[in-house]
Amino acid sequence: MITTSDRVIEEMGGSPIRSDILRGHLDSIILRLLKDEDSYGYALSKKISHRTGGRFEIKEATLYAVFQRLEKKQLIESYYGARSHGGKRKYYRITTLGKAYLYEMVREWQEVKEIVDLFMEEIDE
Amino acid sequence: MKRLTAHINKLFETLPETEQTKIVREEIIRDLEEKVADLIEEGKSEEDAINKVIVEFGDIEEIRQEMDLPDSNHRKSELARLNLGFSLWGSGLIIALFVFINFYYTPHVVWFIYPAFAVAWWPLSMFYHLHRKKLEGRE
Structure with missing residues (x-):
């Protein structure tokens, strides 16, 4: 997992908001959104850019890579939803394992945030 | 829309043709078509919409790395x-x-x-x- 994200980071670049730091939390972000309701790729990417006010837009290639990764780890599972616009759409739902993983990630993030804040917040202007 | 499908098919040509890649390709094409439709609704021409979607797609290499493709x-x-x-x-x-x-x-x-x-x-x-x-x- 670490090697994969490292490799991905090397290939990044471009606008700062799509930075490595955010990238490391994409799994958590997708899991968090799927915890609210089952969804499919495009709906999730719309939700992400909407919630961030357009400051973060996930690339499709990245999004589907996340799906593959999460499904492989059995944190999410997919199923085919009702027909719409002349075809079946693939939905994703979070698994019990996924929920457990998400809680663990949230707990870890809180801790990381506190630690980073210790250093980042005491800078004099 | 044909151009979009052709573009995605071309991107996937670098990946081996397995059941898994086929499913993912179909899924991606469907989602991108919806994105194009949304952009057209926002007032873009079809050509602009497709261009934007293609540009924003990103690097197929990311998907390849997550798939367990035969080496x-x-x-x-x-x-x-x-x-x-x-x-x-x-x-x-x-x-x-x-x-x-x-x-x-x-x-x-x-x-x-x-x-x-x-x-x-x-x-x-x-x-x-x-x-x-x-x-x-x-x-």
């Missing part, structure tokens, strides 16, 4: 191993035949060593081939 290098070295095995058995049999003919018909003259050397080139070259594939795979 082509690994497969090549498997094949090379098979070649070597076949050449070993094959040359073994041929040399055994020479040995038999040699000692059965001309037991006083040992000549089988000459054709044996010639035949030995076969497994030797296959061994070289396998070794090379292994080195290539490591890169």
Whole structure:
């Protein structure tokens, strides 16, 4: 997992908001959104850019890579939803394992945030 | 829309055609079509919408890395191993035949060593081939 994200980071670049730091939390972000309701790729990417006010837009290639990764780890599972616009759409739902993983990630993030804040917040202007 | 499908199909050409990649490709095309439809609704022309979607798609390499695709290098070295095995058995049999003919018909003259050397080139070259594939795979 670490090697994969490292490799991905090397290939990044471009606008700062799509930075490595955010990238490391994409799994958590997708899991968090799927915890609210089952969804499919495009709906999730719309939700992400909407919630961030357009400051973060996930690339499709990245999004589907996340799906593959999460499904492989059995944190999410997919199923085919009702027909719409002349075809079946693939939905994703979070698994019990996924929920457990998400809680663990949230707990870890809180801790990381506190630690980073210790250093980042005491800078004099 | 045809242009969009063609573009995605082309991106996927670099990936081996498996059931998994087919499913993902279909899924991506469907989602991107919806995105194009949304952009057109926002007032973009179809051409602009498709261009935007293609540009924003990102790098297919990311998806490839997450998929458990059969490693082509690994497969090549498997094949090379098979070649070597076949050449070993094959040359073994041929040399055994020479040995038999040699000692059965001309037991006083040992000549089988000459054709044996010639035949030995076969497994030797296959061994070289396998070794090379292994080195290539490591890169």
